Amino acid sequence: MTTSTITVPAPSRMRQRAGTPDSRPARLRRRLAQWGFVAPAVVFMLLFFGYPLVRNIVMSFQHYTPRTFFTGAAPFNGVDNWAKVFQDALFGQALWHTLVFTAGSLLGQFGIGLALAVFFSRRFPLNELLRSLILLPWLVPMVVSGIVWRRILDQDTGVLNSFLGALGLDGHIPWLNSPGMALLSTILVNIWIGIPFNMVILYGGLQEIPGELHEAAALDGASAWRTFRSVTLPVLKPVITVVLVLGFMSTVKILDLILALTDGGPADATQTLGTLTYQNSFVQLDFGAGAVVGDVLILVSAVFAVFYLRANRTEGK
Amino acid sequence: MTAPTPTAVRRGRSSRAVAPLAILTVLVTGAALTGCGRQRDSAAYTVMNSSTDETYHRWDAQAMARCGERLGVTIEQQSVPAAQVMTKALRMASSKSLPDIVQFDASEMPTFADAGGLIDLRRLGLSTGNTPQGIINFGSYKGTYYGAARSVNTLALFYNKDMLAQASLKVPGTWAELRDTARKLTRGKRYGLALSAGGAEDGVFQFLPFMWSNGGDENRLDGPRVIEALDFWKTLLKDGSLSKSTVNWTQADVNDQFMAGNAAMMINGPWQIETLNTKKSLHWGIARIPVPRTGAGSVGPLGGAVLTVPNTGDTAREKTAGRIVACLSGEREQLTYALNSWMVPADVEAAALWRKRVPELDALAGQVAAARSRTAELGAGWSSVSLALQSAFQSALTGESSKAALTSAQQRATSGK
Numbered sequence: 001m002t003t004s005t006i007t008v009p010a011p012s013r014m015r016q017r018a019g020t021p022d023s024r025p026a027r028l029r030r031r032l033a034q035w036g037f038v039a040p041a042v043v044f045m046l047l048f049f050g051y052p053l054v055r056n057i058v059m060s061f062q063h064y065t066p067r068t069f070f071t072g073a074a075p076f077n078g079v080d081n082w083a084k085v086f087q088d089a090l091f092g093q094a095l096w097h098t099l100v101f102t103a104g105s106l107l108g109q110f111g112i113g114l115a116l117a118v119f120f121s122r123r124f125p126l127n128e129l130l131r132s133l134i135l136l137p138w139l140v141p142m143v144v145s146g147i148v149w150r151r152i153l154d155q156d157t158g159v160l161n162s163f164l165g166a167l168g169l170d171g172h173i174p175w176l177n178s179p180g181m182a183l184l185s186t187i188l189v190n191i192w193i194g195i196p197f198n199m200v201i202l203y204g205g206l207q208e209i210p211g212e213l214h215e216a217a218a219l220d221g222a223s224a225w226r227t228f229r230s231v232t233l234p235v236l237k238p239v240i241t242v243v244l245v246l247g248f249m250s251t252v253k254i255l256d257l258i259l260a261l262t263d264g265g266p267a268d269a270t271q272t273l274g275t276l277t278y279q280n281s282f283v284q285l286d287f288g289a290g291a292v293v294g295d296v297l298i299l300v301s302a303v304f305a306v307f308y309l310r311a312n313r314t315e316g317k
Numbered sequence: 318m319t320a321p322t323p324t325a326v327r328r329g330r331s332s333r334a335v336a337p338l339a340i341l342t343v344l345v346t347g348a349a350l351t352g353c354g355r356q357r358d359s360a361a362y363t364v365m366n367s368s369t370d371e372t373y374h375r376w377d378a379q380a381m382a383r384c385g386e387r388l389g390v391t392i393e394q395q396s397v398p399a400a401q402v403m404t405k406a407l408r409m410a411s412s413k414s415l416p417d418i419v420q421f422d423a424s425e426m427p428t429f430a431d432a433g434g435l436i437d438l439r440r441l442g443l444s445t446g447n448t449p450q451g452i453i454n455f456g457s458y459k460g461t462y463y464g465a466a467r468s469v470n471t472l473a474l475f476y477n478k479d480m481l482a483q484a485s486l487k488v489p490g491t492w493a494e495l496r497d498t499a500r501k502l503t504r505g506k507r508y509g510l511a512l513s514a515g516g517a518e519d520g521v522f523q524f525l526p527f528m529w530s531n532g533g534d535e536n537r538l539d540g541p542r543v544i545e546a547l548d549f550w551k552t553l554l555k556d557g558s559l560s561k562s563t564v565n566w567t568q569a570d571v572n573d574q575f576m577a578g579n580a581a582m583m584i585n586g587p588w589q590i591e592t593l594n595t596k597k598s599l600h601w602g603i604a605r606i607p608v609p610r611t612g613a614g615s616v617g618p619l620g621g622a623v624l625t626v627p628n629t630g631d632t633a634r635e636k637t638a639g640r641i642v643a644c645l646s647g648e649r650e651q652l653t654y655a656l657n658s659w660m661v662p663a664d665v666e667a668a669a670l671w672r673k674r675v676p677e678l679d680a681l682a683g684q685v686a687a688a689r690s691r692t693a694e695l696g697a698g699w700s701s702v703s704l705a706l707q708s709a710f711q712s713a714l715t716g717e718s719s720k721a722a723l724t725s726a727q728q729r730a731t732s733g734k
Contacts, residue, residue, distance in 0.1 A: 066432035069411040155562045177561045265516030266564040267712035284700050
């Protein structure tokens with residue numbers, strides 16, 4: 001009972017007390033109390049989000065090497081790191097791969113996820129069992145799925161090619177072995193991983209749509225497709241925004257899956273910004289260059305975070 | 318103020334609630350920060366290594382127990398995954414909590430030494446009288462001996478005795494013979510040879526014996542000798558003797574293929590022997606990696622880890638750490654470790670004893686004696702060359718010409734410096 005009154009003080013009471021002798025210290029106390037409640041969150045954010053973020057940006061302008069860990073000295077070197085990263089042909093490739101990977105993954109995950117969510121929102125036998133089975137990829141750690149898929153996609157001994165061969169199709173597809181195919185294969189695996197997340201959230205959103213809306217549409221003589229387009233999709237929009245933005249954030253920084261599947265290869269065909277920053281920082285131990293790529297990733301994510309917040313704000317009104 | 322109004326009561330309570338919250342925040346932050354500066358336990362000495370496999374962890378624990386007893390100290394083992402040893406050690410250096418001894422992969426040691434993180438082992442009283450020059454170089458950076466090797470390894474040619482006998486083929490000794498034998502052994506789902514050209518250090522490690530035996534130089538990746546070596550790999554792939562998946566295989570994958578009978582021969586290292594021996598029906602033999610021409614030397618990369626003493630500033634502890642390293646890398650412990658792990662002892666006398674005990678691995682001992690360290694020429698610059706080389710042989714094996722791939726690799730390696 002106490003907390004609720006403090007966070008939402010009745011305006012009438014505030015006006016009443018204005019002008020009384022003890023109003024100033026009282027207001028001060030109230031302010032203090034408000035800040036006291038906000039403080040833990042603020043300290044947490046500053047410590048675990050603000051500091052690393054600022055540190056990473058500063059680091060991208062420093063000559064930061066293994067020696068720095070001993071001497072603590074990391075001299076500023078202007079835009080040297082940035083110039084080095086942007087001149088590297090690999091950066092352009094990695095940026096392109098990241099965009100293709102993200103767009104492809106989101107398209108596939110969302111499309112199939114939405115289709116499945118609509119499918120499961122009907123009543124039919126075994127619905128719940130099937131729905132829980134589809135969740136399985138979500139429960140498997142990313143690295144484990146990566147390793148298993150690497151075996152499945154093996155050109156000679158992989159299950160997928162054997163299966164295709166048994167069906168009389170081309171059973172020699174170089175899924176992960178050809179630079180032309182590897183990126184597509186990683187996208188396909190990532191779609192498989194992302195479907196459950198998309199399906200679950202969209203399914204939840206569909207359950208929220210009042211049945212009367214569909215009923216009304218049916219009474220008006222709308223076809224199934226028309227109902228989906230004019231009733232389901234608009235009502236589902238806030239959920240769709242959340243799914244796409246969260247999906248984007250987790251896909252654009254992809255690292256573990258690619259390391260497990262291809263290690264960025266063959267011939268750098270699956271290098272993304274995530275693997276590039278890993279390679280710079282933890283293989284070459286050039287932490288300045290790694291930080292630059294990290295900054296680019298943060299920037300890309302930040303742009304989308306802004307979209308997300310704006311979309312959320314308009315929904316809130 | 319007389320009788321408190323209901324609001325005042327509420328406020329009073331709330332400010333009382335604020336204080337503990339604020340204190341809690343401070344405490345949590347404080348605890349989080351103090352966690353970084355962990356104090357060293359004075360009684361026990363810590364060794365950080367990458368022995369995360371149960372067997373290796375156990376062998377190391379036993380060796381440390383024996384040395385601890387001999388020296389009258391307690392030695393604790395802390396094992397982290399191999400890829401994390403360097404970054405973890407660097408983080409520990411910045412928080413002044415380095416362990417007393419770190420076991421680095423020999424190709425990583427120069428980076429840590431270059432940063433000023435290691436102590437000269439000779440200054441701590443380690444003798445190198447019985448150590449071959451090649452092994453001293455293996456543990457040295459810019460002429461200073463920082464790392465004591467317990468055992469070393471390199472790559473060799475493993476072959477399936479039954480498959481060779483069935484086709485009445487001899488073990489190949491030259492590239493031409495290797496090509497011929499591999500082609501003849503390729504049948505149905507079985508490939509003649511398996512090797513790793515994966516996009517990590519594994520693939521580079523496997524390319525080096527071909528590059529070095531042919532006289533190639535890591536300072537000139539676009540040199541004709543390196544191009545020839547890569548062309549030889551391409552030929553094997555074009556013949557169909559190598560699987561197209563080669564570019565995606567790690568050395569462990571190669572071993573799986575060999576064990577499953579999908580490959581009649583493979584390039585691999587002695588660390589796989591433990592796994593190979595679990596399959597009783599598999600009869601394998603081991604030979605030197607074939608050379609370009611008859612009579613040429615087979616030069617492989619020297620692999621293995623070295624024990625180092627990090628610079629902690631505590632001279633007394635560093636001295637004791639030096640004695641622990643001396644004990645762990647002493648002749649007796651080397652032999653025990655080598656026999657357990659199938660690696661070759663670094664020490665001359667231990668290696669001679671080891672040869673008598675495991676004559677079937679004689680080829681390996683010969684290969685080790687001629688092997689070279691990856692960082693001998695490039696030191697801390699190895700990682701850029703390694704990355705450039707990975708990308709080059711993967712491009713070449715998937716279509717590009719060896720010359721074009723290696724030319725851009727050389728450009729990338731030079732710009733990375």
